[in-house]
Amino acid sequence: MKAVRFHQYGDADALRVEDVERPTPGTGQVVVQVAGTSFNPVDATIRAGYLEQVFPVTLPFTPGIDLAGTVAALGEGVTRFELGDRVVGLLPMTTDGASAEYVAAPTEVLAAAPTTVPLADTAALPVTGLTAWQALFEHADVQPGQRILVHGGGGAVGGYAVQLAVQAGVTVVATAGPRNTDRVRGYGAEVPGRGIDGVTGQFDAVLNFAPVPPEDMAALADLVRDGGVLVTTTTPGPQDNPRGVRSSSVFVRPDTEQLAALVDRVDAGRLHVHVADRVGLDDLSAVHARNDAGTLTGRTVITL
Ligand SMILES: NC(=O)c1ccc[n+]([C@@H]2O[C@H](COP(=O)([O-])OP(=O)(O)OC[C@H]3O[C@@H](n4cnc5c(N)ncnc54)[C@H](OP(=O)(O)O)[C@@H]3O)[C@@H](O)[C@H]2O)c1
Numbered sequence: 001m002k003a004v005r006f007h008q009y010g011d012a013d014a015l016r017v018e019d020v021e022r023p024t025p026g027t028g029q030v031v032v033q034v035a036g037t038s039f040n041p042v043d044a045t046i047r048a049g050y051l052e053q054v055f056p057v058t059l060p061f062t063p064g065i066d067l068a069g070t071v072a073a074l075g076e077g078v079t080r081f082e083l084g085d086r087v088v089g090l091l092p093m094t095t096d097g098a099s100a101e102y103v104a105a106p107t108e109v110l111a112a113a114p115t116t117v118p119l120a121d122t123a124a125l126p127v128t129g130l131t132a133w134q135a136l137f138e139h140a141d142v143q144p145g146q147r148i149l150v151h152g153g154g155g156a157v158g159g160y161a162v163q164l165a166v167q168a169g170v171t172v173v174a175t176a177g178p179r180n181t182d183r184v185r186g187y188g189a190e191v192p193g194r195g196i197d198g199v200t201g202q203f204d205a206v207l208n209f210a211p212v213p214p215e216d217m218a219a220l221a222d223l224v225r226d227g228g229v230l231v232t233t234t235t236p237g238p239q240d241n242p243r244g245v246r247s248s249s250v251f252v253r254p255d256t257e258q259l260a261a262l263v264d265r266v267d268a269g270r271l272h273v274h275v276a277d278r279v280g281l282d283d284l285s286a287v288h289a290r291n292d293a294g295t296l297t298g299r300t301v302i303t304l
Helices: 041-048 119-124 126-139 156-167 178-186 214-222 256-267 281-292
Strands: 002-006 015-019 029-038 066-074 086-090 102-106 110-112 147-151 171-174 203-208 224-232 246-249 277-279 300-303
Touching (some): 002 281, 029 119, 066 119, 086 256, 110 256, 147 156, 156 256, 214 224, 281 300
Parallel strands (some): 147 203, 203 224, 277 300
Antiparallel strands (some): 029 300
């Protein structure tokens, strides 16, 4: 089968399309014929070797933690899925990923895929949808009637966070650049601009999904009300805030119940899966290069 791999940590051109052996399912695993995966910034961080201590991978390695596809083989003890089931999932960071025609996946990270969106496109849901869910409902514990700021609302995580928060009865102000403004307004947020200059008032929670420097995190903390929370997926927030503003960093984890709840919302037409671009396996190296150059935003789906 075809798979993208890197043999050494390095730049985007370390990624090559190769012929490799098709995986077989271990106990409790299925092998999924991949319809799509999507690029996440962490894929590039792992490829560059920056996370070698945290997520040690065996080289050569195939990236791609977002998965959408069809169950093609069942391992011992698998009862939750049958051959032909359409699934989505957030794969473990340290085992070969979904930038390949087939991937082995533990069933505990998989849920039935949405049926109302092309299967490949649903690869734009697991990582970013789960991150948004966990940021909102676990770290910020948002409640109906609250007012929150989503910084980076035009990005992949931000877009889901805005939609989920609005539907939970939360008033949402979101920052987004010009190309995303109309879409994020369409989700029900007020969008004053890309930066926080036009943002007024204070918020029960500020959620940061933009890769910003530490000084920006201090400015975001100033926008949180006394005793509120600053949640971030990127730069850590300031600690020991004199006003009792708590900082909380998100590290997304698989959760099939949350993923199933996201899938239900997609199929009910309440959660829009936004795909910024679609490319083939041959283009994955170029996608990593665009990320490294800082010119990639939103979710790019790699279709097979
Ligand atoms: N810790 C975790 O578990 C976890 C999980 C998922 C993601 N992440 C991280 O979370 C971040 C968001 O992920 P994503 O997939 O949503 O990325 P994304 O689609 O690239 O979105 C990031 C957004 O941030 C905005 N942005 C970038 N720099 C900005 C700045 N200086 N000021 C204001 N806005 C700025 C961009 O806005 P424009 O489009 O207007 O340029 C973009 O829409 C990434 O850094 C990712 O690595 C972490």
